[in-house]
Amino acid sequence: MKMKTRREFLKGASLLAGGVILAACAPKATEAPTTAPTEAPKEEKPTEAPKEEKPTETPKEEKPTEAPTEEPTPEPTPTPEPVVIRVLMADQPQLEPQLHAGGNQANLCENIYETLVAFSVDGTEIVPELAVSWERVNDYTFKFNLREGVTFHSGDPFTAEAVKYSMERYNEANEAPQLSQYPWGTTTIESDYVVTVEHKEQKSDPIFLKRFAGIGGHIVNPRFAEEVGLEGMRTSADGTGPYKVEAYDRDGEIVLAANEKHWNGKPAIDKVIQTAVVEPATRVASLLAGEVDFADAIPPEQVPVIESSKLCRIESTPTNRVVFYPFIVNKPIAENKLVRQACNYASNFEAIIEFVLAGRGDRVNALMLPQYFGYNPNLKPYPDDVEKAKALLTEAGFPNGVKLNMVQLVGRLPNDKEVGEALVGELKRAGIDITINLVEIGAAGPVLWENPNPEHDLYSISWGNGFMDGGYGMDYFVSTSFFSTKSTQYNNPEFDKLMEDAAFELDEEKRRKLYEQADALLYEDCPAIWAYAVHRIYGVSKRLNMVPRPTERVNFFEMSVNA
Amino acid sequence: MTQYIIKRLLQAVVVIIGVLFFTFALLQLTGDPARATLPLDADPEAVEQMRQKLRLDEPIPVQFYYYILNVLKGDFGDSLTYKHQPAREIVFERLPATIQLALSAWITIIVTSLIIGMIAAIRRGSIIDNISMVFAMFGQCLPSFWLGLMLILLFAVTLKVLPTSGRQGWDLRYLILPTLTISAPSIAVMTRIVRSGMLEVLNKDYILTARSKGLNGRVIFFRHALKNVAIPLVTLYSLQLGGLLSGSMITETIFGWPGVGLLSVNAIGTRDFPIVSAVVFYVATGFVLINLFVDILYTYLDPRVRLQGKEVS
Numbered sequence: 001m002k003m004k005t006r007r008e009f010l011k012g013a014s015l016l017a018g019g020v021i022l023a024a025c026a027p028k029a030t031e032a033p034t035t036a037p038t039e040a041p042k043e044e045k046p047t048e049a050p051k052e053e054k055p056t057e058t059p060k061e062e063k064p065t066e067a068p069t070e071e072p073t074p075e076p077t078p079t080p081e082p083v084v085i086r087v088l089m090a091d092q093p094q095l096e097p098q099l100h101a102g103g104n105q106a107n108l109c110e111n112i113y114e115t116l117v118a119f120s121v122d123g124t125e126i127v128p129e130l131a132v133s134w135e136r137v138n139d140y141t142f143k144f145n146l147r148e149g150v151t152f153h154s155g156d157p158f159t160a161e162a163v164k165y166s167m168e169r170y171n172e173a174n175e176a177p178q179l180s181q182y183p184w185g186t187t188t189i190e191s192d193y194v195v196t197v198e199h200k201e202q203k204s205d206p207i208f209l210k211r212f213a214g215i216g217g218h219i220v221n222p223r224f225a226e227e228v229g230l231e232g233m234r235t236s237a238d239g240t241g242p243y244k245v246e247a248y249d250r251d252g253e254i255v256l257a258a259n260e261k262h263w264n265g266k267p268a269i270d271k272v273i274q275t276a277v278v279e280p281a282t283r284v285a286s287l288l289a290g291e292v293d294f295a296d297a298i299p300p301e302q303v304p305v306i307e308s309s310k311l312c313r314i315e316s317t318p319t320n321r322v323v324f325y326p327f328i329v330n331k332p333i334a335e336n337k338l339v340r341q342a343c344n345y346a347s348n349f350e351a352i353i354e355f356v357l358a359g360r361g362d363r364v365n366a367l368m369l370p371q372y373f374g375y376n377p378n379l380k381p382y383p384d385d386v387e388k389a390k391a392l393l394t395e396a397g398f399p400n401g402v403k404l405n406m407v408q409l410v411g412r413l414p415n416d417k418e419v420g421e422a423l424v425g426e427l428k429r430a431g432i433d434i435t436i437n438l439v440e441i442g443a444a445g446p447v448l449w450e451n452p453n454p455e456h457d458l459y460s461i462s463w464g465n466g467f468m469d470g471g472y473g474m475d476y477f478v479s480t481s482f483f484s485t486k487s488t489q490y491n492n493p494e495f496d497k498l499m500e501d502a503a504f505e506l507d508e509e510k511r512r513k514l515y516e517q518a519d520a521l522l523y524e525d526c527p528a529i530w531a532y533a534v535h536r537i538y539g540v541s542k543r544l545n546m547v548p549r550p551t552e553r554v555n556f557f558e559m560s561v562n563a
Numbered sequence: 564m565t566q567y568i569i570k571r572l573l574q575a576v577v578v579i580i581g582v583l584f585f586t587f588a589l590l591q592l593t594g595d596p597a598r599a600t601l602p603l604d605a606d607p608e609a610v611e612q613m614r615q616k617l618r619l620d621e622p623i624p625v626q627f628y629y630y631i632l633n634v635l636k637g638d639f640g641d642s643l644t645y646k647h648q649p650a651r652e653i654v655f656e657r658l659p660a661t662i663q664l665a666l667s668a669w670i671t672i673i674v675t676s677l678i679i680g681m682i683a684a685i686r687r688g689s690i691i692d693n694i695s696m697v698f699a700m701f702g703q704c705l706p707s708f709w710l711g712l713m714l715i716l717l718f719a720v721t722l723k724v725l726p727t728s729g730r731q732g733w734d735l736r737y738l739i740l741p742t743l744t745i746s747a748p749s750i751a752v753m754t755r756i757v758r759s760g761m762l763e764v765l766n767k768d769y770i771l772t773a774r775s776k777g778l779n780g781r782v783i784f785f786r787h788a789l790k791n792v793a794i795p796l797v798t799l800y801s802l803q804l805g806g807l808l809s810g811s812m813i814t815e816t817i818f819g820w821p822g823v824g825l826l827s828v829n830a831i832g833t834r835d836f837p838i839v840s841a842v843v844f845y846v847a848t849g850f851v852l853i854n855l856f857v858d859i860l861y862t863y864l865d866p867r868v869r870l871q872g873k874e875v876s
Contacts, residue, residue, distance in 0.1 A: 278816050281712050281817070285719060
């Protein structure tokens, strides 16, 4: 009897479980329509917005009325399968092209919007984009001849008015003072396809032209931007770029469709579906499972895993981001140049790059990289020389070594924590005893910039130089810069003078010389331990062709897929 | 009874004010919010303007007053990452995903732990009991980041039957792995609690009496035993729901599940304080409300609570 009762109970329990599961599923099914519409309209608005432009396209819509006469033709033409790729990033950005400072957002927007001029693939040259040519009118004014016949995704024509509107757009934005790298200026429309832009302060700015290729230089459609407002620009877009936004869901997928009318021809990839996962291990798993064609920010230790897969491979490139460890130079020990030099001789970044970063990094001599304007080719990275480091410490009056506190920022770059820990071990060989303090990147502000009496003697930081110019890279150590006044306290009048002279020097050769001298000065004075240039590592499916850019931009137009 | 509910309501209000104070204090401790709002190389002038805008030049009590006033209006300020967008709006956008995962995990926890726990209790000492207890122990021991990644490797990379990550509305395939990951530890805990609770009740005198009266086993089990075990279980299951609704930072991060947990991780990383304080406030308030609901529900489930109230009055 008892056995029967238990069986009956088990049956009952399983029925109950089944019922509960069914019940659990049922409300989901009914809830779906209630939740979907609340999200859907938001997403659909942007994609529908361009449809409002249909009136301008009406002549095309009339074509179908003629089409039926042609349609009955017996043989259906085989339509080629659209080429779709799936892309996995570390975070899902918004679509606002100008008012932001995020790398991933810039990545996405560069596929949708365009600038007057752009960086070449290797990042060293300025090439035409929406401007076909340009000339320097005077020390602080540029004249641009615009590309004719270009249209926005909505069908609106691109003219000088759009340039003026775009340049004035961030002038009026609240957060204007933040955007120091923008081409601030006054835009004058000369004709439909000619504009001049005058530097806001009427100063000569050697990198003024490069600023037009940056985030601030994106050209938006005035009518669209006014129509959707700042809010709408975050979730919808109307650019002239090779891709238009088909669907946008920040919490799900961003779907980009090829702009078939693009002035540079139709992109090889018809559709790009972008999603985001923060966890690197999941991004790698998605790649290995064949779910995606492209995964961003692959950790160096996962490189062999991907390389051993039949489905995918690694594409990596040196970038314009340099890691270094600035000293607080008014602290008792760090103020001594010999100690700072000793740290450079004992840091052995050669080995750290090889073993901690799996070779995915480049040794640097100081803040400048070979591809930057003003790089001094005569400087060689500090060699690993422990004896020399010890001798320098003795000369500095510290024969028994020194003790220093170091802040290592973590969570910004691949293996940053491990790099810091390895550095501690390397420096110890020369008697430099480092106490390491790991600080999450999010908490960097209070520790590094808002602390007038910091405990640390040095800290880790990375600096991306989008303009690849000494003026933007070495600014970090100018005595009046934010970083010098708030943290390093570095004050070298000779270096300041070189940097100031270069900032207003329009003669390229003279300016190059000035930066080379400034570079040599930093190299010798060691206001930091010069560490390495970061490599960007992508996981890519074997069918996808791409060339990674040192500017860290991901350009879908340059990609294609093997048949 | 009414007095009891009023008392619980007042307690809830005190807790929420405490949470507000705690969030405000944390904001003060994490450095200059004006600096946090602006980029590193912003002009001192811009910083000063921002300080005035955020009322940081006022005394701390005045700042707290304005903070509470704004929170009551649902205004936590604009997100620093998503410019010009109120933090509240962003948190609300992420809530459906977290609620979906929480409910899915909650149902999984209840169904699984009840079934396994009850079977283990009925068949105490049997192989089923032993196996289920070993699994319960495993569930408790395995860290969710490890379990999540292992599930991805097994079901998505090797077997290719489920997707690795993401959320596609109500496509259940995307829900399975995060649900398993998030519910595993709770299933383990609850199975053990159901089993021990059931065993305790099954050994009570009134069950023996019922058995001696010759009552049907099913009647004894469902009418007399389960009803009495249900009282503590309701509390525990509800608390589980509260925890799940706060969003699992680890599970959501691993599976790229666009919920409140993932939002918090990103917001902490970018020092997006308006979002962090909005998340803390809504999660804490949700937790307090669920607790309040459970306390009130308790008075209906357990007559002793009601009677106690009467005696006091």
